[in-house]
Amino acid sequence: MQQLRETRRLCSYQYCGNSFQGRSDKIFCSDQCRNRARRDQLKEERWNAPMFYSKIVEILQNNHKILKALYEEKDNSIIVTNFLLRDSGFNFEFTTRVLNTSKGIYRFCFDYGWLELENGKILIVENKKMILI
Template sequence: MERLQKSCLYCKKEVFGRSDKKFCDPQCKSAYQYQQTRAQPERFYNKVDNQLRLNRKLLKDYNKGGKVTVRTSVLKAKGFDARFFTHYWKNGKGDVYLFVYEYGFLRRLEHGVEKYILIQWQDYMN
């Protein structure tokens, strides 16, 4: 049986071994798959997951005291997007806090400045 000349899909070097082999070594296979993944548009799930992770990190970083007030412009400048949250909680006054996992925020307008009140999830909020 005659073997066809095959080349690595990544580096184009000649491939030896099995007839269905596509790469010359594991590094080329990995590099090729990484290249293919980068060429594809980001999936919706990945966009949402990445934004939720960033939002949670920012809320955690800025909420060191349990309840903190931060200008919205500060969080937005770091990439915070209030449209991405995991759940909400309504307090007795009717305020609706949006949460990203255990970190919550409430939008407030104080003296013409938009701010977020940051809180952490508590057991009584169930």
């Protein structure tokens, strides 16, 4: 009868420190340590990325909300001042897409965008096909 090779080694969970005997592919001393290690790893992943992910998403959503609200006040494209946008909490640094056209550079936050005109004027536009591009 063939037996699995068992060796003695240290548990891989960083806060455990137990040594244990088990199959050579086993790296934790117990289910509890395996679960704790997994939980810590997930916590770390959430910590590393989404701190700024979620902040950027928040800025983009706020930009989108402002553009949409201004746009919906009229049926068509609308011209506002960049002061109005800034005062509304708009952040010009964050966009989801940049379109370079013969009329100028359109910057979008999802399906709403803007084009800087002369004298601090801003043209707000909607692009319903944004998702298709």
